[in-house]
Amino acid sequence: MDAIHRELQRLDRELSHRAGLAGWMLEEAPLLPAAIGLMAGLATAHLAPWPFWSWIVLLPTIGLAVAVLGRRRAPWGPAAMLILVAVAFAAVGVLRLAAFERPGRYDLTPSIGAEPILATLRGVVLTDVHQADRDDWLFGRYSWSGGGGSFYLRVTRARTPRGFQPAHGTVRVQTDASAETLDLEPGDRVQIYCRLAGFQQPLNPGTFDMAALMRRRGVCGAATVPAADGIILLEKAPRTSLSYWQTRLRRIVRQALLDDRLGDDQSRAIVEALLLGRRAGSPEVFEAFRRTGLAHFLCLSGLHFGILAGFVWRLARTAGLGKPGRAAVCLAVTVVYMMIVPPRAATLRAAVLCWFFCIAALVGRRGRPLNTLALTAIIMLLIRPMELFAADWQLSYGTVAGILLFYGPLRDRLGYALPGHRLTAGRAARLGPWLDAGIAWARDLLGVGLAAWLGGTGILLYHFGTITPLSAFLTVLVYPLVLGILTFGFIQLPLAVLFPTLATLAAAAATALGGVMVSLVQAIQHLPAVQITVGHVPVWVIGLYYAMLLSWRLLPREGPLRRPLVRAAAAIGLLAPILAFSHDRRPPGVELTVLSVGHGQAIHIALPDGRDWLFDAGSMNLRDPGRRVIVPYLRYRGVDELDAIIISHDDVDHLNAIAEVAADVRTRRVLSTEAVLVRTAEYSSAGLLGRHLQQRGVPIKSMDMEPIGIGPVRIERLWPDDATCRDPTVSDNDKSLVMRIGCGGRTVLICSDIEAFGQAELLQQPDRLKADMLIMPHHGSRTHLNEQFIRAVDPWAIVVSCSRTRQASAYQPSAGVHGFYTPTDGAVTIRIEPDGRATVRGHCSAREIRMDPD
Structure with a gap:
């Protein structure tokens, strides 16, 4: 039956491609051209800052030309319409970026330069105080005086010669005082005496660009407060505010999920990262996850939301709820979960995707994953346009797009390469269904891993200069541990209220699995070819890689160009790393x-x-x-x-x-x-x-x-x-x-x-x-x-x-x-x-x- 099912799905995809790329896009992802156009507009406006009036003239001209072409040549009608939509959203991208970068009336940004200035600011604390760890490097306790914390402050007023005046902007506050000494929570109103300056551009090749990150987040400056006396609490967060209850909820959930009596610090840190998205623990352990290409497990994403939604969905079905009721419960639980975890790019994308699918189930509509992904990208970029240039945003959407585009073809090929069991006699025949299920599970998981690898490897290579060729296979190896940790972790929440003893046992199981996962990843990081360090790669190599990859997937299945394109795509996939290796390498002297x-x-x-x-x-x-x-x-x-x-x-x-x-x-x-x-x-x-x-x-x-x-x-x-x-x-x-x-x-x-x-x-x-x-x-x-x-x-x-x-x-x-x-x-x-x-x-x-x- 699996073989018949695969053949029917393959035939369905073949028939859908006969309508042409434009027809397939109108059927499966009509919002995809809009998302591509929006990204193109944002990228062009950011990388080629032409005068604003030139965009006002250029984009409507292109749109008019496409519209005329579509009217005159009937076969071009659908394609012309899609191009017109893309051009229109490119104009939206240009306008949105211009609005984002334009300072407001009381914006602090024009007043902040490279040299520090003395400032007195009032505002509202936006985040918890992050406590710096002085022991995360060997000489930290001896060489670095900053054992304090940092937090983000939304400025409302600034002192001037005329007294406190309105001011707008977000600053990152760094202080030598510890989090315990400050005792601040999101929503508190404070006054700080600080040295205020802009963020420094990276001084070395490859160094993380903190200035660009802060600019994307809308943070206009860095405020340095030497001691706790420089931060005065004006008013605690009101009990009626969302931030107050959000802080309380985070503490309750963390206490329910994490038991400091169980396991070692690193095991608990892995469990906390998987369940709550809080990255802590040894940098060497995180480096092991990065080297093996498994760091995506430590970032809350679609995998984590899928397991959570599946867990809640099954509980709701056990309780007798229908499909709309289950969707409503999943929607409510994931909204509460988003109030607990950090709002990173992958987390937001996964949450919005989950919400759209829940809403589709509520209204009785069939969700179209690629179209939903495009809609999610449009919404997130309109809210945070500069996120387009962040590596985590690109990886998040690139890997999901890779799964949606390439999982089907890869699964078909893996189905032929990994057929079902051939046990036909005796006791071995009874193992057949179990063996079939295991092979199908591994095949599907490997297909997802390979598809995500195809979608994300170019982005990883461009931003980090590394390739992790074994990550898809290692994902199959480590995934059962991740599934176990998340399952036991999510079970803890209802058990903590109803059966505390069972909740402790679930916590012990999750922590034990976390320890096994750490040991396994640290061991496999030493495998040969687990990571290939390439170094800086020119953008044209990455562009060529993705162009050939998309050509192989989206161009018609039939025709004289099909076979040469497939071969060319395979050649580019193999040669791109070699081209990267040969770029600007060893000097002759x-x-x-x-x-x-x-x-x-x-x-x-x-x-x-x-x-x-x-x-x-x-x-x-x-x-x-x-x-x-x-x-x-x-x-x-x-x-x-x-x-x-x-x-x-x-x-x-x-x-x-x-x-x-x-x-x-x-x-x-x-x-x-x-x-x-x-x-x-x-x-x-x-x-x-x-x-x-x-x-x-x-x-x-x-x-x-x-x-x-x-x-x-x-x-x-x-x-x-x-x-x-x-x-x-x-x-x-x-x-x-x-x-x-x-x-x-x-x-x-x-x-x-x-x-x-x-x-x-x-x-x-x-x-x-x-x-x-x-x-x-x-x-x-x-x-x-x-x-x-x-x-x-x-x-x-x-x-x-x-x-x-x-x-x-x-x-x-x-x-x-x-x-x-x-x-x-x-x-x-x-x-x-x-x-x-x-x-x-x-x-x-x-x-x-x-x-x-x-």
Whole structure:
């Protein structure tokens, strides 16, 4: 019967395609052109900001031309109508984005700039206080002072010379005070004394763009409040407000679902993420889910809503309710559920889809999934137009569209590849129905996973530079655990009221399954090819991938072009990653990138033989610089393995990110000087890091003094010598590793933190100091700088890695010497070709200088 059913469904799809693409779209998804047009209008207006009047002229002109074409050529009638709808909604997209970006009368945005200003604001708290975790990175408790929290504030008034005046806008408040000290809830009215500034653009390639995220959310600035005294509670949230009851409901549900006495912290964190959408727990565990392509389980989406709706639907049917009654109960339960969970893109999409299907059941209409998805996208983009450019929004809708478009064909092919049982005799025959059911379940789940992978893999590749080819198969493996956790979790709610003991047993079962799930995902992350790191991919590769994919699915099944298109689509699907790999990869010479990490240092060295080194990794004033700056940069560059991490000396701002880098990026070895090795046995920064790396199986080892030759590149260790490393009278800074890298007759000198003593000793060998590019000692500090040392190096360009507050007092080069500063230029890349050509370029400033061969 399954084979007959599949054949009937395939025949139905074949017949629907004979009406042509336009006819199929009018039948199955008439709102799809409107959604595509709206997205095209938003994207075009955002990426090509033409004058507003030009859109007023252009879009009606295109629409008129399409309408005339549709009237004159009858076969084009349906297609012309769909194009006209798309053009009309493109105009709506342009107008909506213009309205979204236009500041209101009392908008705070025009008053907020890059430099902080003192401000006194009054407003309403919008969110719970998020408590920062100081233990989520190795040096968090020692290096970062901000153990406080953050929340969002809807500003209503701002103090001016004329007193408090009306003001509109949302700001993100960051404070060193803890959530317990603040004791704030959504709906509370407060007054804050703060430093108000705009969000900084990312200073390094691959770094998460916080400014763009806040702009999409309509958040106009960041307010920094140093202490709890700077936040004054004016009025608690009234008991009649929705936010008050929403907060109470969240607390009640969380207490009912989560029992702190059961399981470990990580097991409970996974259960909380699956049930309530609250992401907590170890970053290493989340990284394991990301590497395996299973992070979608931790984001509330259609899967979670489907299980919840199915659970409620079955309960309502057991209670004797008809289809409209069941739909009404599902609608009510999912509305309440949305009041509990965070309103993320995937969650909102899943909720609106669920509500539309419930409404269709209430009025007796058949739902059309693709049309409903298009309607959901239109509604959400009209409310939040900038969400179109968010990776989570694109992934949410892209994967669901992939399921709706490709699940049917994939299921048919899997049906032929995985037929039913062939057990015909004896006891084995009794297993036939169970075996058939298991095969059908796995086949359907694999089909959904593959379809979602096809829809989302291009988006993942573009935004994150990775491919997870095994994610569809791993989904089949992990899904039973997810189903069990969600089922036991949802059962807890009614049991908590009626049978508390049974609710505790359900909680124990969910927590136990959460622990099994964590262990399983952490184990399978080490499978070969579980993740392929590609790096930054040009948008044309992604566009070509989706164009061929949609051509294969939507073009007519018959005709002379069908078979070549299928082959071309398969070829593009295989070649797109190869094309991505070949894009802007390994330099023929050497490339150094000095990352912008505030007061600290992290230098990526790309060598011509394919190896990558990281010279130092630390920051004094950034929180978790490893996972926030360095690892994203390495992924952007397509680096999935570091041949070596080199530690210059025992100083926290040079090594406090190494543990996280070594955890997230495969690292073969960690090297340093004898001076650092001595310090690893002591109570020091190097000691803490050394013990951690020893446990991970990557101990710190000594770096040779002998020069290293790698193709046209020569690497020399100039300082310190063995005697200096053993001398207790020499400071850690003056024992810093100094390295000289040469290629094609050009050289780069990395000075780390050497001060007066180290510089004076190096001046004894002036012939080895000469360099074209100098990475300044001690972050460009003038305090212990020997001007004679700079003259001996005689650089053509200098690079200073420092914080924004230190840049004004940092060393300024003399005339004729180019200066690059990481707070303003961003990451600075030095590239030297084998023929001696050299370039130095700032990532943010886009300033580039060139040196031709001698």
